[in-house]
Amino acid sequence: MRILLVAAPAGLSFFTAFLTPQCTTAQTTPDSTTTPAAASLAVPRGSGTLLKLGTGFTRGLSSGYWGLSVPIVLGVEHHLTPAFSLYANGFSGFKVGKRQRYFNDVRESIIGDYGFDVGVKYYYNQEKRRQNGRATGPFVGNYLSLQSTSVFTATPFRTHYNYSTLTLQWGMQRRLGKYGWLDAYVGAGLGREPGYTYFDYYAGPVKRAPQLGIATELGIKFSLGKAVK
Numbered sequence: 058m059r060i061l062l063v064a065a066p067a068g069l070s071f072f073t074a075f076l077t078p079q080c081t082t083a084q085t086t087p088d089s090t091t092t093p094a095a096a097s098l099a100v101p102r103g104s105g106t107l108l109k110l111g112t113g114f115t116r117g118l119s120s121g122y123w124g125l126s127v128p129i130v131l132g133v134e135h136h137l138t139p140a141f142s143l144y145a146n147g148f149s150g151f152k153v154g155k156r157q158r159y160f161n162d163v164r165e166s167i168i169g170d171y172g173f174d175v176g177v178k179y180y181y182n183q184e185k186r187r188q189n190g191r192a193t194g195p196f197v198g199n200y201l202s203l204q205s206t207s208v209f210t211a212t213p214f215r216t217h218y219n220y221s222t223l224t225l226q227w228g229m230q231r232r233l234g235k236y237g238w239l240d241a242y243v244g245a246g247l248g249r250e251p252g253y254t255y256f257d258y259y260a261g262p263v264k265r266a267p268q269l270g271i272a273t274e275l276g277i278k279f280s281l282g283k284a285v286k
Contacts, residue, residue: 111280248272
């Protein structure tokens with residue numbers, strides 16, 4: 058299964074001292090020390106939505122005797138808080154080159170495996186990365202995610218459900234220039250394949266129960282995208 062703002066000034070703290078009951082002259086003294094918590098307020102926490110269109114080493118990529126299948130991924134990610142975001146992707150493999158012909162001269166579908174995934178991301182250590190001068194900001198950084206995926210296969214005759222997964226992932230998302238994005242991730246979790254019925258020459262119809270097992274995730278996606286408010 059294998060298978061991305063401008064600083065605002067920090068506020069000053071004022072302390073007022075009443076010198077005597079008869080003289081109420083207020084004196085203000087700027088705080089000369091800026092704590093990490095206060096410094097973080099100077100960095101935009103931004104929210105918004107990131108729209109991406111990309112490809113890469115991800116679901117939908119395959120090769121064989123009948124040619125190559127190239128994945129296309131359309132993604133959206135929305136920040137709920139500075140650290141948490143929700144995301145969803147729709148993906149499909151598009152077959153390049155020769156396509157198989159069936160007995161009735163119907164050609165294999167140009168669309169290979171396709172599906173959808175949804176999940177939640179937690180971008181961790183943003184403040185520490187910022188203090189060390191490393192890349193941070195909305196949609197940028199290292200993250201942990203929980204993702205659910207469902208995969209289908211299209212044929213000239215019908216579309217059938219292949220499997221679903223629920224995985225915990227570690228990943229990193231970075232900007233590449235003005236509009237480019239890199240998203241790399243690895244993870245593991247549970248996978249489920251549906252049950253089905255097949256015909257045995259001796260036993261007749263045989264039912265196969267749904268199967269549960271270990272699912273893995275590994276991918277690198279290169280995308281063009283833009284964050285919108």
